Amino acid sequence: MPSEIRSTFDGSDPRERHLHPLSLLFRVVRHARGLLFPALAVFFFSRGQAWQIWAAILFVPIFAIDVFRYLTLRWRYDVDELVVREGWIFRSERHVPYARIQNVDLKQNVLHRALSVAEVRIETAGGSEPEVSLSVVSLAAYEELRERAFAGRAAAQAAAVAPPDADATYAPAAQPFASKREEEPVETLLRLSPLDVLLLGLHPGRGLAILAILWGLANEIGVLDRWHDQLPDALTPDGSTSALAGVAAILLVGGGILALFVLSLGASIVEFANFRLEAQGGVFRVRRGLLTHEVQTIPRGRIQVVTVEHPWLLGLLGRARIHVRTAGEDAGSDRAHRRGRHFAPIVRRERVPELLRRIRGELDVEHVDWRPLGRTAPRRFVIGGLLAAAPICALAIVLVDWMGVGLAVAILVWTVVVALRRGRRAAWSREPWGVVVRDGAFSTAEHATFVDKIQSVDWTENPLDRRHGHVTLYVDTAGAARKGHPDVSIHYLQRETAEALREDLVGAASKARFRW
Amino acid sequence: MEDRAEQDRALPAQAAPGSLSPVGATSIPPAFADGAARQLEHGWIVASLIGRLIVFAILGAAAFTALFTAFVVGDFDRQTFVVATASVGAFVVLVLVLAILWPRWEYDRAGYRIRPDRIEAWSGLVFRRSVSVPISRVQYTDVRQGPVQRSNGIATLVVHTAGTISSSVEFPGLPPDLAREVRDWLVAQTGSDAV
Numbered sequence: 001m002p003s004e005i006r007s008t009f010d011g012s013d014p015r016e017r018h019l020h021p022l023s024l025l026f027r028v029v030r031h032a033r034g035l036l037f038p039a040l041a042v043f044f045f046s047r048g049q050a051w052q053i054w055a056a057i058l059f060v061p062i063f064a065i066d067v068f069r070y071l072t073l074r075w076r077y078d079v080d081e082l083v084v085r086e087g088w089i090f091r092s093e094r095h096v097p098y099a100r101i102q103n104v105d106l107k108q109n110v111l112h113r114a115l116s117v118a119e120v121r122i123e124t125a126g127g128s129e130p131e132v133s134l135s136v137v138s139l140a141a142y143e144e145l146r147e148r149a150f151a152g153r154a155a156a157q158a159a160a161v162a163p164p165d166a167d168a169t170y171a172p173a174a175q176p177f178a179s180k181r182e183e184e185p186v187e188t189l190l191r192l193s194p195l196d197v198l199l200l201g202l203h204p205g206r207g208l209a210i211l212a213i214l215w216g217l218a219n220e221i222g223v224l225d226r227w228h229d230q231l232p233d234a235l236t237p238d239g240s241t242s243a244l245a246g247v248a249a250i251l252l253v254g255g256g257i258l259a260l261f262v263l264s265l266g267a268s269i270v271e272f273a274n275f276r277l278e279a280q281g282g283v284f285r286v287r288r289g290l291l292t293h294e295v296q297t298i299p300r301g302r303i304q305v306v307t308v309e310h311p312w313l314l315g316l317l318g319r320a321r322i323h324v325r326t327a328g329e330d331a332g333s334d335r336a337h338r339r340g341r342h343f344a345p346i347v348r349r350e351r352v353p354e355l356l357r358r359i360r361g362e363l364d365v366e367h368v369d370w371r372p373l374g375r376t377a378p379r380r381f382v383i384g385g386l387l388a389a390a391p392i393c394a395l396a397i398v399l400v401d402w403m404g405v406g407l408a409v410a411i412l413v414w415t416v417v418v419a420l421r422r423g424r425r426a427a428w429s430r431e432p433w434g435v436v437v438r439d440g441a442f443s444t445a446e447h448a449t450f451v452d453k454i455q456s457v458d459w460t461e462n463p464l465d466r467r468h469g470h471v472t473l474y475v476d477t478a479g480a481a482r483k484g485h486p487d488v489s490i491h492y493l494q495r496e497t498a499e500a501l502r503e504d505l506v507g508a509a510s511k512a513r514f515r516w
Numbered sequence: 517m518e519d520r521a522e523q524d525r526a527l528p529a530q531a532a533p534g535s536l537s538p539v540g541a542t543s544i545p546p547a548f549a550d551g552a553a554r555q556l557e558h559g560w561i562v563a564s565l566i567g568r569l570i571v572f573a574i575l576g577a578a579a580f581t582a583l584f585t586a587f588v589v590g591d592f593d594r595q596t597f598v599v600a601t602a603s604v605g606a607f608v609v610l611v612l613v614l615a616i617l618w619p620r621w622e623y624d625r626a627g628y629r630i631r632p633d634r635i636e637a638w639s640g641l642v643f644r645r646s647v648s649v650p651i652s653r654v655q656y657t658d659v660r661q662g663p664v665q666r667s668n669g670i671a672t673l674v675v676h677t678a679g680t681i682s683s684s685v686e687f688p689g690l691p692p693d694l695a696r697e698v699r700d701w702l703v704a705q706t707g708s709d710a711v
Contacts, residue, residue, distance in 0.1 A: 327678065454650070455649070455677040455678055455679030455683075456647055456648060456649040456650070456685065458645065458647045459646050460643065460646075461645075462642070462643050462644075463642055474681060476680060476682045477679060477680070478678040478679060478680065479680070486680065486681055506648045506649075506650050507634070507650075509650040509652070510633035510650035510651055510653075511652075513652065514652060514653055514678070
């Protein structure tokens with residue numbers, strides 16, 4: 001079977017590719033930044049005498065290594081793998097089968113763009129580090145790499161036996177190289193309007209910031225002054241001077257918050273301007289960035305977990321966001337990847353079902369027969385929340401007197417409200433295609449994974465859980481998650497329910513073939 | 517437990533249950549054909565105890581060294597010295613007793629089950645944990661055996677998956693030959709599953 005495929009897909013090319021000559025420039029720039037302080041030290045301490053010698057000792061070896069790396073790194077395209085060679089005395093030759101490639105990502109900062117080159121990272125399923133990182137290559141070389149990698153992957157998938165219950169939406173990805181060549185149409189699924197980009201800057205956590213700005217405005221107009229005059233003297237023992245100081249403080253805080261808010265909007269524009277989600281064949285492409293262009297390529301079949309988030313503020317505006325997780329990304333280290341890859345950072349609620357169907361034909365988290373947790377779960381959420389809040393409250397009372405007591409009471413009340421709401425809203429459902437869970441009090445999220453992506457199903461139980469007959473169920477996939485907290489987990493599930501669900505999920509997973 | 521495993525192995529190989537698995541190359545080791553929950557080998561208690569005692573000895577020595585150093589360097593009266601030594605001593609004895617009893621208690625709560633389509637393990641006394649891995653998700657397997665384990669006739673089967681939190685699942689306290697048998701069976705199951 002594989003030999004037949006090879007005859008139709010002969011994408012191999014024995015010629016070796018090199019990095020773009022500008023790589024040297026970028027390496028030098030990168031190191032120059034790191035060497036700034038040593039360089040200054042040399043400049044000041046050597047006082048003109050023999051600074052050349054110091055420079056030679058410090059910098060020449062590093063730049064020599066850069067040149068050496070540039071000269072020795074090369075890659076070629078074999079029949080079913082990418083071969084990257086590096087080094088001269090200690091040689092390394094990495095073979096990356098096309099079938100294992102998860103993503104081919106491109107990153108271009110302003111300088112890269114001016115010189116039309118890019119940094120390319122190839123991720124495979126194993127490990128957290130990108131398998132191959134090429135910095136920098138020409139855009140043509142990136143296009144070639146991307147095309148060959150995914151054509152090779154498609155050929156390798158076609159060679160493997162298709163699962164009997166394969167979804168029809170998988171078909172495009174499984175086509176051999178020959179048909180892939182006839183440029184499949186690129187379909188744009190989502191663009192962000194300028195308003196959307198600004199709304200993204202209104203992070204839910206910054207809803208408070210807006211309140212503060214309104215407060216500041218009200219203050220400016222003088223509403224607060226009148227209100228302030230009516231306050232009992234107990235709060236302002238020194239009379240007018242303290243009132244003035246108070247107003248100044250409020251203005252200062254308001255100004256600071258306003259500055260933060262503007263910064264946040266700016267950051268959102270830099271990060272999400274030019275956002276575009278495209279689909280081409282079996283591959284999604286996410287482009288974004290104002291100054292630094294970033295292109296992420298996500299093969300559809302490699303999506304392990306899909307998350308639909310409803311941050312309360314975006315929810316009020318009728319919008320949601322979608323993240324996806326693929327294998328081989330390290331969520332722990334990179335803040336941007338903490339919730340997975342951006343798929344639709346902000347999208348109108350009514351478009352969510354359609355986008356989810358593009359990920360997988362049967363994926364639907366709206367028409368779900370939600371099963372709530374047991375009756376005792378809300379109470380358990382409250383206990384957990386109170387235990388977590390107790391140290392802060394104790395600290396507040398010890399440190400801030402009677403005001404602290406008020407603060408502690410406020411924290412406790414808020415904790416209970418959030419916990420009760422979370423406990424009542426938490427739910428899960430076993431769907432024909434997999435499992436979906438819902439979590440969150442005011443900002444909610446639905447996390448879904450598929451039967452063929454489940455790697456194991458675990459539960460844990462602490463003494464408090466045991467008293468209530470609860471366990472916490474974890475559905476593990478190859479998609480990275482925060483350490484110990486996979487996206488698809490159900491807290492405080494009744495033990496018998498958890499056992500039954502696990503029996504069912506593991507059985508189904510065992511029958512479904514896992515594809516990376 | 518060991519006796520039962522020996523008996524099962526003496527029986528002729530049972531074929532049927534293996535066919536339930538999706539790949540179904542070879543059948544499940546006959547010792548596990550019943551799919552019942554199993555306890556760890558008794559040797560696990562001793563091995564676990566030895567491990568704990570080694571850690572205890574190191575930490576205990578460190579505690580007393582710190583105590584005596586503090587009294588040599590610092591300027592304390594005799595009474596403080598006696599009280600401190602007695603309380604640290606009592607604490608150390610308590611920890612020692614716990615270290616000795618713990619493996620026994622834990623033994624009653626730990627176990628594993630190997631079925632044609634999944635392998636499961638559970639453990640923990642205060643914080644309990646249970647893992648269930650579908651056979652078709654096993655990427656590769658190790659059998660591990662340290663010197664203490666070897667002298668107590670047990671081995672640890674380690675199952676690796678492509679997952680993140682449970683990317684390697686340990687099955688401690690298996691009889692070594694049975695662990696190897698399970699490993700060979702798992703290799704046969706997963707070998708045909710090309711990605």
